[in-house]
Amino acid sequence: MDLSPVRVRFAPSPTGRMHLGSARTALYCYLLARRTGGTFILRIEDTDRKRYVEGAEQELIDGLHWLGLDYDEGPDIGGPYGPYRQTERREIYQKWADELVERGRAFHCFCTPERLEQVRQEQQKNKQNPRYDGTCRDIPLEEARRRAANGEKHVIRFKMPREGQTKAVDVMRGEITWEYSQLDDTVLLKSDGLPTYHLAAMVDDYEMKVTHVIRGSEWLSTFPVHVNVIRALGWPEPVWMHLSVFLKPSGKGKMSKREAAEAVKDGHSIFVMDLKDLGYTPEGVLNWIVLMGWGVAEDDVMSLDDMINRFTTDNLNPSPAAINFAKLDHFNGTHIRLMQADDLAGRIKPFFEREGYRVDNAKLLKIVPLIRERLVTLDDCIPFAGFFFKDDVSPLPQDLLAKDLSPAQSADVARKALAILEALPEISHPSAEPPLRQFVEEAGLHPNQVFGILRVAVTGQKVSPPLFESMEIIGRETVLARIRRAVDMLSGL
RNA sequence: GCCCCCAUCGUCUAGCGGCCCAGGACGGAGCCCUCUCAAGGCUCAAACAGGGGUUCGAGUCCCCUUGGGGGCACCA
Numbered sequence A: 001m002d003l004s005p006v007r008v009r010f011a012p013s014p015t016g017r018m019h020l021g022s023a024r025t026a027l028y029c030y031l032l033a034r035r036t037g038g039t040f041i042l043r044i045e046d047t048d049r050k051r052y053v054e055g056a057e058q059e060l061i062d063g064l065h066w067l068g069l070d071y072d073e074g075p076d077i078g079g080p081y082g083p084y085r086q087t088e089r090r091e092i093y094q095k096w097a098d099e100l101v102e103r104g105r106a107f108h109c110f111c112t113p114e115r116l117e118q119v120r121q122e123q124q125k126n127k128q129n130p131r132y133d134g135t136c137r138d139i140p141l142e143e144a145r146r147r148a149a150n151g152e153k154h155v156i157r158f159k160m161p162r163e164g165q166t167k168a169v170d171v172m173r174g175e176i177t178w179e180y181s182q183l184d185d186t187v188l189l190k191s192d193g194l195p196t197y198h199l200a201a202m203v204d205d206y207e208m209k210v211t212h213v214i215r216g217s218e219w220l221s222t223f224p225v226h227v228n229v230i231r232a233l234g235w236p237e238p239v240w241m242h243l244s245v246f247l248k249p250s251g252k253g254k255m256s257k258r259e260a261a262e263a264v265k266d267g268h269s270i271f272v273m274d275l276k277d278l279g280y281t282p283e284g285v286l287n288w289i290v291l292m293g294w295g296v297a298e299d300d301v302m303s304l305d306d307m308i309n310r311f312t313t314d315n316l317n318p319s320p321a322a323i324n325f326a327k328l329d330h331f332n333g334t335h336i337r338l339m340q341a342d343d344l345a346g347r348i349k350p351f352f353e354r355e356g357y358r359v360d361n362a363k364l365l366k367i368v369p370l371i372r373e374r375l376v377t378l379d380d381c382i383p384f385a386g387f388f389f390k391d392d393v394s395p396l397p398q399d400l401l402a403k404d405l406s407p408a409q410s411a412d413v414a415r416k417a418l419a420i421l422e423a424l425p426e427i428s429h430p431s432a433e434p435p436l437r438q439f440v441e442e443a444g445l446h447p448n449q450v451f452g453i454l455r456v457a458v459t460g461q462k463v464s465p466p467l468f469e470s471m472e473i474i475g476r477e478t479v480l481a482r483i484r485r486a487v488d489m490l491s492g493l
Numbered sequence B: 001g002c003c004c005c006c007a008u009c010g011u012c013u014a015g016c017g018g019c020c021c022a023g024g025a026c027g028g029a030g031c032c033c034u035c036u037c038a039a040g041g042c043u044c045a046a047a048c049a050g051g052g053g054u055u056c057g058a059g060u061c062c063c064c065u066u067g068g069g070g071g072c073a074c075c076a
Helices: A020-035 A056-067 A086-102 A113-125 A141-149 A197-207 A217-232 A257-265 A272-277 A282-290 A304-310 A325-338 A341-354 A361-374 A378-389 A407-422 A429-443 A447-459 A467-474 A476-491
Strands: A007-010 A039-042 A106-109 A155-158 A165-170 A174-179 A187-189 A212-216 A239-243
Touching (some): A007 A212, A020 A056, A039 A056, A056 A272, A086 A106, A106 A141, A165 A217, A212 A217, A217 A239, A341 A378, A361 A378, A378 A467, A429 A447, A447 A467, A447 A476
Antiparallel strands (some): A106 A155
């Protein structure tokens, strides 16, 4: 791979929520830019005002920031080639559309949408490929300009050659060939004066000196249109990469709305900002998506910096990839375990607060080592450690029963353990474990029978962080009070 | 229907003609550790879609078939 500095852009349209596919495209753009010491640009492709969604641009920006994919030029921070929002660049597209018309490579088309729709249906009925029928293709330029000047509604279409073939190179796939007979006179400028993607993106990439285009493979079919527009204008061609699509977990087809909803049901989502709320970390998400379409032989746990150092366009994978949420869970848990205690504490604190707990930082820092290797997502801190911040716990009586022991026997065990702990001036891991273990042994019980009762008594739950460490954090008086209460409950069974 | 793309374990992938009776990771199974749940360690099962070529030799190159995906808008 050539390592000279690139200029790449992530160019989403603000028409919906930021999903995994966008995130991966952005990530690869970012990696290539950072790897080569190049520039990463954010450009908003908002030329479709019908599909424009309020707030979508902000979610895109938030998503990139959350993931840590900082861009060097963009709508909110500016840059030398702005503006970076296409609706703010209309005159530029106008100018180049005119240039194409001037060069005889584009033409005014006055056909109404209704007529075109009719033609399309006719063609389909006759089993022909739907395509522009060329009605306005040969209107003399002066006449066309006169009609346009008179305010007649029109679009500008690219005048695609009628015969022969055209070729273009995608780095992942090599050379691709199309017959011109299969290509259409694509609309470049809409009747509202705004450009379509096919013009806008090419113009902006040229004006913004983009050297490498990384985009989704849904653009592969219009790829020949794009290279023809660029060549008609005599512009230098960027390096092209069309990333594979993400398939739903079953591998059968693209992620659908229904599928997306299904994912949410079991705690997952294909939307970046949902993942944040669900307790996923940028590290986990990034590590997960970077490996979908780009493979490494070994050592697949990577930080963003690792990815930058290792990324290369040489082994990008063109085949579609099925989304596998189990793998996200794995990477998320792995990165959580890799975090420094204070870092992790800072990240789970908002999740406790979201549940309404008042969080003491010093206490939180003591809890982190106890739960770190148990968290798959950050919000798992609630089931594992929520009780640390509760004034009281409410164990289920039947949960207090030890395996193979009657209520009376369980109560007896609890009473004896209580006595042992009451004899201690303070309850800590080192002070509490030896005498309790000794008791277990002398009583001929299984450790779990004794510790299980205490766990439920003290934490209120059957699954918890390690018992002695937990008791130490909770504190002697509270621990004793809770065990006394458990003794009472057991006696009443 | 037409055009284009893709094809290695269930999934994500390594492999760019001999280093591969195919490596890693997730998931699965088993064992160990163990106060619960995890984490961790060890072990196992699991793939080159099929058929033709090319070559001394093919997962790797070519063709066909099959399967999958994307697209066929005044949407991106």
